[in-house]
Amino acid sequence: MGAGVANGDGPLDVIIVGAGISGIGMAAHMQAMCPDQRYLVLDRRERIGGTWDLFRYPGVRSDSDMHTLGFVFEPWRHEKSIADGPSILEYLDRIADERGIRPHIRFGTQVIAGNWDSSAGLWRLEVDTPEGPRTLETRFVYLGSGYYDYDDPYDAQIPGKADFAGQIVHPQFWPDNLDYTGKTVVVIGSGATAVTVVPAMAAKAAHVTMLQRTPTWMASRPARDGIANFLRRVLPEKLAYRLTRYKNITMQSLVFHRARTRPDKVKAFLTKQTQSMLGDHYSATDFTPPYDPWDQRLCLIPDGDLFAAIRAGKANVVTDHIDRIDATGIQLTSGRHLDADVIVTATGLTMTMAGKIAFSLDGVPIDWSQHYYYKACMFSNVPNLAAVFGYLNASWTLRADIISDYVCRLINLMAERNLAVATPVLPADHDLVEDDPFDFSSGYIARARHLLPKNASDMRWRLNQDYVRDRAWMKNDPIDDGVLRLDPAPAALPQEVLEAAE
Ligand SMILES: Cc1cc2nc3c(=O)[nH]c(=O)nc-3n(C[C@H](O)[C@H](O)[C@H](O)COP(=O)(O)OP(=O)(O)OC[C@H]3O[C@@H](n4cnc5c(N)ncnc54)[C@H](O)[C@@H]3O)c2cc1C
Numbered sequence: 001m002g003a004g005v006a007n008g009d010g011p012l013d014v015i016i017v018g019a020g021i022s023g024i025g026m027a028a029h030m031q032a033m034c035p036d037q038r039y040l041v042l043d044r045r046e047r048i049g050g051t052w053d054l055f056r057y058p059g060v061r062s063d064s065d066m067h068t069l070g071f072v073f074e075p076w077r078h079e080k081s082i083a084d085g086p087s088i089l090e091y092l093d094r095i096a097d098e099r100g101i102r103p104h105i106r107f108g109t110q111v112i113a114g115n116w117d118s119s120a121g122l123w124r125l126e127v128d129t130p131e132g133p134r135t136l137e138t139r140f141v142y143l144g145s146g147y148y149d150y151d152d153p154y155d156a157q158i159p160g161k162a163d164f165a166g167q168i169v170h171p172q173f174w175p176d177n178l179d180y181t182g183k184t185v186v187v188i189g190s191g192a193t194a195v196t197v198v199p200a201m202a203a204k205a206a207h208v209t210m211l212q213r214t215p216t217w218m219a220s221r222p223a224r225d226g227i228a229n230f231l232r233r234v235l236p237e238k239l240a241y242r243l244t245r246y247k248n249i250t251m252q253s254l255v256f257h258r259a260r261t262r263p264d265k266v267k268a269f270l271t272k273q274t275q276s277m278l279g280d281h282y283s284a285t286d287f288t289p290p291y292d293p294w295d296q297r298l299c300l301i302p303d304g305d306l307f308a309a310i311r312a313g314k315a316n317v318v319t320d321h322i323d324r325i326d327a328t329g330i331q332l333t334s335g336r337h338l339d340a341d342v343i344v345t346a347t348g349l350t351m352t353m354a355g356k357i358a359f360s361l362d363g364v365p366i367d368w369s370q371h372y373y374y375k376a377c378m379f380s381n382v383p384n385l386a387a388v389f390g391y392l393n394a395s396w397t398l399r400a401d402i403i404s405d406y407v408c409r410l411i412n413l414m415a416e417r418n419l420a421v422a423t424p425v426l427p428a429d430h431d432l433v434e435d436d437p438f439d440f441s442s443g444y445i446a447r448a449r450h451l452l453p454k455n456a457s458d459m460r461w462r463l464n465q466d467y468v469r470d471r472a473w474m475k476n477d478p479i480d481d482g483v484l485r486l487d488p489a490p491a492a493l494p495q496e497v498l499e500a501a502e
Pocket of ligand 1: 017018019020021022023042043044045049050051052055061062063064065069109110111112144145146147148150193354355356357388390394395396397
């Protein structure tokens with residue numbers, strides 16, 4: 001049986017914002033765990049997939065394995081564990097169709113604003129739909145709206161763009177008809193996107209240079225997981241998937257902890273691997289970052305594809321600073337000039353909170369940076385709202401799965417006890433000790449830190465970054481924990497919110 005499709009009569013039980021991995025994952029949990037709840041999934045785009053629909057640059061692929069970027073409830077069946085964008089979309093589409101989710105989705109529907117009306121115990125969402133603006137009422141909001149700005153990627157403010165005679169492309173808005181066959185390409189950046197696009201473009205371009213200001217730690221591993229494929233051949237599909245997930249989660253956790261406790265050992269291992277893959281093409285300047293592995297996300301090089309392109313003379317890496325773009329390419333501060341027909345600015349994302357929706361509580365705007373995370377998905381003194389922010393040191397979906405399960409259990413408990421409002425109440429005179437589970441130096445996080453909710457050392461009030469511990473904790477810690485205020489009827493907002501409004 002599936003959850004009820006909203007028919008427009010009265011408030012909905014849940015509105016899920018976003019039809020990407022997080023939104024589809026929550027919808028699948030609703031279908032399985034909350035069959036009587038009326039919900040809709042709203043997405044401003046025209047199809048399922050979010051990130052995997054938006055990004056269409058050559059070679060677009062996951063940089064974590066699909067046995068953990070896949071959902072706990074749906075085995076990943078492809079041979080390749082490091083998957084391309086289209087096969088991730090196919091996986092999400094199949095889940096939406098097989099589980100009866102698609103009739104709940106409203107595409108081309110952007111949530112602009114949301115106000116909690118405490119006297120009615122409801123969220124009112126202002127929504128742009130293909131038929132014009134609408135107001136939708138819902139008891140609970142679930143944000144699967146991702147973590148970055150779909151309209152404005154990070155602008156690295158490189159001077160001289162207007163002077164360039166060739167084409168400048170941003171990976172977030174890849175033109176359908178870009179033909180770079182036989183052309184000279186410079187890709188600016190050194191993150192996951194740059195290391196993906198460089199070998200993919202090198203297959204057709206005359207030559208591709210990856211121009212970086214700072215090197216990134218890279219690790220090569222096979223795109224096909226031999227153990228996973230063997231297990232799938234000899235065991236029932238679901239068991240094989242569970243074992244592969246267990247293996248990958250354990251390995252990821254071990255590597256991360258090793259990088260944090262013995263960075264010297266991990267640096268030596270990665271350096272040796274890169275040296276052996278590049279041979280004479282290795283240069284310490286281009287492959288030795290000034291930070292420790294996992295201070296920023298490790299860049300995955302599937303089957304050593306970037307290193308193979310460099311060895312074949314089709315690609316190279318330059319570490320330098322940009323002075324300006326000119327008519328024929330890029331002038332570097334060292335005096336060197338890189339000629340280019342096409343420049344790809346893989347300079348990163350702009351992080352945003354809550355899908356850029358202007359949220360308020362009884363008309364008072366919410367400033368997320370003044371709220372603490374609660375149970376890694378709700379926020380101090382904000383009723384009936386949860387959001388997904390995946391792991392930085394593991395696959396995003398591991399967190400999305402835990403949170404969907406938690407929120408569905410919360411919704412069921414509220415239905416069983418006839419409760420209207422769930423608010424994680426944090427008094428103004430709390431004694432929480434602020435902490436930073438995001439001790440990552442990645443540029444996109446550093447740039448957005450002032451917007452992000454607060455974290456404390458107390459497990460309840462943080463977005464913890466340890467999947468194995470978090471999964472057990474979220475399952476075992478009671479929902480009715482004495483902190484989450486559960487009201488049977490619409491209730492006044494916590495005193496702290498009222499005081500902030502005065
Ligand atoms: C190129 C790239 C590669 C990545 N690779 C990996 C990886 O290998 N492993 C990993 O763990 N993570 C990876 N990530 C992070 C990745 O974004 C997540 O894994 C995951 O796809 C996020 O899913 P999501 O559903 O939370 O958000 P998104 O995929 O961003 O989807 C959000 C959806 O919400 C919609 N939306 C947003 N705001 C509104 C609004 N106001 N109204 C209506 N709709 C709205 C958007 O249109 C979108 O469809 C990658 C990110 C990028 C950019």
